[in-house]
Amino acid sequence: MRPLITLLTDFGTADGYVAEIKGVLHSLCPDVTVVDLSHDIPPHDVELARLTVARYWRRFPAGAVHLVVVDPGVGTSRAAMAVRSEGRFLVGPDNGVLSPALLVGDAEIIALPVSGSASRTFHGRDVFAPAAAALALGAGVESLGLPHEAPIVRRTPEAVRRDDGAVLGEVIAVDRFGNAITNLVGARNGVVAAAGRPIPVRGTYGDVAAGTPVAVTGSSGLLEIAVRDGSAAATLGLARGATVVWYRG
Amino acid sequence: MRPLITLLTDFGTADGYVAEIKGVLHSLCPDVTVVDLSHDIPPHDVELARLTVARYWRRFPAGAVHLVVVDPGVGTSRAAMAVRSEGRFLVGPDNGVLSPALLVGDAEIIALPVSGSASRTFHGRDVFAPAAAALALGAGVESLGLPHEAPIVRRTPEAVRRDDGAVLGEVIAVDRFGNAITNLVGARNGVVAAAGRPIPVRGTYGDVAAGTPVAVTGSSGLLEIAVRDGSAAATLGLARGATVVWYRG
Amino acid sequence: MRPLITLLTDFGTADGYVAEIKGVLHSLCPDVTVVDLSHDIPPHDVELARLTVARYWRRFPAGAVHLVVVDPGVGTSRAAMAVRSEGRFLVGPDNGVLSPALLVGDAEIIALPVSGSASRTFHGRDVFAPAAAALALGAGVESLGLPHEAPIVRRTPEAVRRDDGAVLGEVIAVDRFGNAITNLVGARNGVVAAAGRPIPVRGTYGDVAAGTPVAVTGSSGLLEIAVRDGSAAATLGLARGATVVWYRG
Numbered sequence: 076m077r078p079l080i081t082l083l084t085d086f087g088t089a090d091g092y093v094a095e096i097k098g099v100l101h102s103l104c105p106d107v108t109v110v111d112l113s114h115d116i117p118p119h120d121v122e123l124a125r126l127t128v129a130r131y132w133r134r135f136p137a138g139a140v141h142l143v144v145v146d147p148g149v150g151t152s153r154a155a156m157a158v159r160s161e162g163r164f165l166v167g168p169d170n171g172v173l174s175p176a177l178l179v180g181d182a183e184i185i186a187l188p189v190s191g192s193a194s195r196t197f198h199g200r201d202v203f204a205p206a207a208a209a210l211a212l213g214a215g216v217e218s219l220g221l222p223h224e225a226p227i228v229r230r231t232p233e234a235v236r237r238d239d240g241a242v243l244g245e246v247i248a249v250d251r252f253g254n255a256i257t258n259l260v261g262a263r264n265g266v267v268a269a270a271g272r273p274i275p276v277r278g279t280y281g282d283v284a285a286g287t288p289v290a291v292t293g294s295s296g297l298l299e300i301a302v303r304d305g306s307a308a309a310t311l312g313l314a315r316g317a318t319v320v321w322y323r324g
Numbered sequence: 325m326r327p328l329i330t331l332l333t334d335f336g337t338a339d340g341y342v343a344e345i346k347g348v349l350h351s352l353c354p355d356v357t358v359v360d361l362s363h364d365i366p367p368h369d370v371e372l373a374r375l376t377v378a379r380y381w382r383r384f385p386a387g388a389v390h391l392v393v394v395d396p397g398v399g400t401s402r403a404a405m406a407v408r409s410e411g412r413f414l415v416g417p418d419n420g421v422l423s424p425a426l427l428v429g430d431a432e433i434i435a436l437p438v439s440g441s442a443s444r445t446f447h448g449r450d451v452f453a454p455a456a457a458a459l460a461l462g463a464g465v466e467s468l469g470l471p472h473e474a475p476i477v478r479r480t481p482e483a484v485r486r487d488d489g490a491v492l493g494e495v496i497a498v499d500r501f502g503n504a505i506t507n508l509v510g511a512r513n514g515v516v517a518a519a520g521r522p523i524p525v526r527g528t529y530g531d532v533a534a535g536t537p538v539a540v541t542g543s544s545g546l547l548e549i550a551v552r553d554g555s556a557a558a559t560l561g562l563a564r565g566a567t568v569v570w571y572r573g
Numbered sequence: 574m575r576p577l578i579t580l581l582t583d584f585g586t587a588d589g590y591v592a593e594i595k596g597v598l599h600s601l602c603p604d605v606t607v608v609d610l611s612h613d614i615p616p617h618d619v620e621l622a623r624l625t626v627a628r629y630w631r632r633f634p635a636g637a638v639h640l641v642v643v644d645p646g647v648g649t650s651r652a653a654m655a656v657r658s659e660g661r662f663l664v665g666p667d668n669g670v671l672s673p674a675l676l677v678g679d680a681e682i683i684a685l686p687v688s689g690s691a692s693r694t695f696h697g698r699d700v701f702a703p704a705a706a707a708l709a710l711g712a713g714v715e716s717l718g719l720p721h722e723a724p725i726v727r728r729t730p731e732a733v734r735r736d737d738g739a740v741l742g743e744v745i746a747v748d749r750f751g752n753a754i755t756n757l758v759g760a761r762n763g764v765v766a767a768a769g770r771p772i773p774v775r776g777t778y779g780d781v782a783a784g785t786p787v788a789v790t791g792s793s794g795l796l797e798i799a800v801r802d803g804s805a806a807a808t809l810g811l812a813r814g815a816t817v818v819w820y821r822g
Contacts, residue, residue: 379592
């Protein structure tokens with residue numbers, strides 16, 4: 076496999092920061108394939124970045140290097156990390172964005188040294204990109220620094236089963252189509268209470284009439300609240316953090 | 325040529341769906357070059373996606389695989405398709421987005437089987453991406469499923485010549501610069517009536533003064549209404565579906 | 574190194590123009606790696622494109638071809654250019670976007686001929702992309718046309734040292750995080766007057782409390798005005814062109 080580096084940032088692309096990172100990657104690793112995953116993470120939204128990393132990091136082949144730069148703490152004492160986990164590599168700040176890859180047993184975590192010549196506002200270019208390029212060229216993760224103990228950060232709480240058998244969860248993200256993605260796992264039937272109304276759990280959007288709310292298990296295995304041919308976020312007023320409760324129905 | 329897959333979606337990139345598709349493509353076809361064409365098609369805007377596919381599908385070299393995921397009917401009975409047309413391959417839903425490649429005589433159309441394990445909300449990842457990867461690896465389109473009869477879908481009507489010689493058309497898209505692109509073909513002179521006023525047909529924007537409306541033949545061969553150094557959409561109030569009439573002048 | 578072409582435009586991606594350019598590049602140079610830098614330059618914002626080019630053009634390895642299509646004057650008499658500078662190549666309109674690469678002593682500048690069959694509204698596809706592909710394939714820049722004398726265009730004035738020792742500058746860009754980037758170079762201490770208030774110059778955002786304005790030297794060496802964990806643009810009302818003055822403090 077040719078060297079492959081994926082890139083997730085909250086930089087947008089209008090400012091040239093992503094361009095500079097790509098210049099560093101292509102200069103240090105001329106044969107690299109750089110894969111844009113997103114630069115549209117909302118600025119400083121570490122939690123959404125973490126949920127996104129959870130979706131994709133294992134879908135790429137072994138050997139892939141995932142560079143993640145959503146880094147509100149740049150220039151402070153937060154550590155810079157390189158991680159090897161299940162054959163993939165991840166590089167980014169120690170603020171929780173890489174947590175999905177740390178939940179796995181064999182994860183090896185390294186603290187990257189920060190040179191005095193690195194810009195104090197742009198570790199993406201001066202610290203993370205060179206580390207990602209080194210890994211793509213075949214360097215061992217342990218060669219990049221000293222072992223590091225990164226806490227597993229997860230802002231979104233897990234859903235909780237209540238004494239009455241219902242499960243209490245919340246909306247963790249709203250996607251571009253207005254679907255409200257919850258932290259409820261595995262519901263295939265029953266009913267969800269959200270936005271003050273009951274919503275049936277069905278197999279797919281097409282199982283209800285147009286304009287009707289429905290809860291379905293989405294592609295990541297989480298229960299999503301949708302409105303067929305519409306936007307659940309707009310119709311039901313659902314936003315991140317909204318309470319949802321699943322009942323056996 | 326190395327395997328090449330282009331990608332057109334209405335997913336945006338903030339949600340991780342595009343990242344998952346790319347993970348599948350790189351896992352199944354490690355040597356692939358994935359080319360982002362757009363993820364900014366407005367959600368469920370099949371018609372704009374169709375017009376965009378018409379612009380690019382033949383500009384790529386023979387052997388290119390065009391993956392198109394604008395799929396409001398995912399999870400319903402709409403067919404999933406793979407197409408071979410003029411040496412290119414296209415993969416996407418049977419809802420009209422691939423129609424430009426079906427207007428050609430030699431198009432071979434296959435219905436893709438949908439496995440029971442595929443997510444009912446994300447055929448892009450579980451049905452279309454694996455088919456695109458197989459084609460990029462050299463599989464014949466006929467090896468992917470059974471022949472399919474796809475209707476050619478075209479929501480935008482063609483312009484109509486009236487008895488008085490004028491041609492009646494409409495605005496089919498407004499681009500980022502505020503240019504209103506019409507379905508009028510081949511006008512090199514005369515005058516266009518739009519937004520209640522006459523607009524001269526000229527060779528290029530520079531043929532009129534700044535701030536002045538003008539109609540020119542755009543890069544796709546269609547007549548566009550522009551305002552030099554301005555936005556025709558904003559200045560003239562032109563939007564998709566607005567009536568335009570061409571007169572010999 | 575494999576052929577590498579970077580792409581900076583103000584096209585967005587919803588309209589298919591970028592897709593057409595990529596089709597041309599991959600058709601003419603099948604082995605090319607096309608690197609998206611940005612398509613989100615605001616429409617016709619030549620000055621922001623110029624500042625962005627300045628950030629990245631030398632970060633890519635020698636041999637890279639930078640294709641820059643921010644071209645409000647397309648179809649007028651403005652020249653189309655190809656440039657060789659410090660081992661990199663640049664292709665784009667003669668409107669100032671390529672000026673950063675012309676400030677270097679050895680720059681060789683060629684005027685590209687415009688064929689009669691080129692669309693008068695889309696030189697990106699019909700003039701610049703073929704030239705970029707030719708350079709990526711190894712053509713010498715001098716083989717593409719005749720020598721051209723391009724003026725160095727720079728709309729933003731340089732900061733000026735006043736008689737009292739203070740330096741008068743301005744905000745030249747506001748980035749996605751709301752940081753106001755100025756044309757003040759090299760200030761490591763002292764104080765900046767902006768938006769009617771004094772702002773201390775410090776080493777990094779973390780040197781002040783959350784919500785506090787601070788001026789730091791950014792990753793491009795320019796002084797930036799930020800608000801820690803906030804937006805300087807929103808909090809202080811700073812926009813492009815706002816006056817900033819540096820005092821020794």
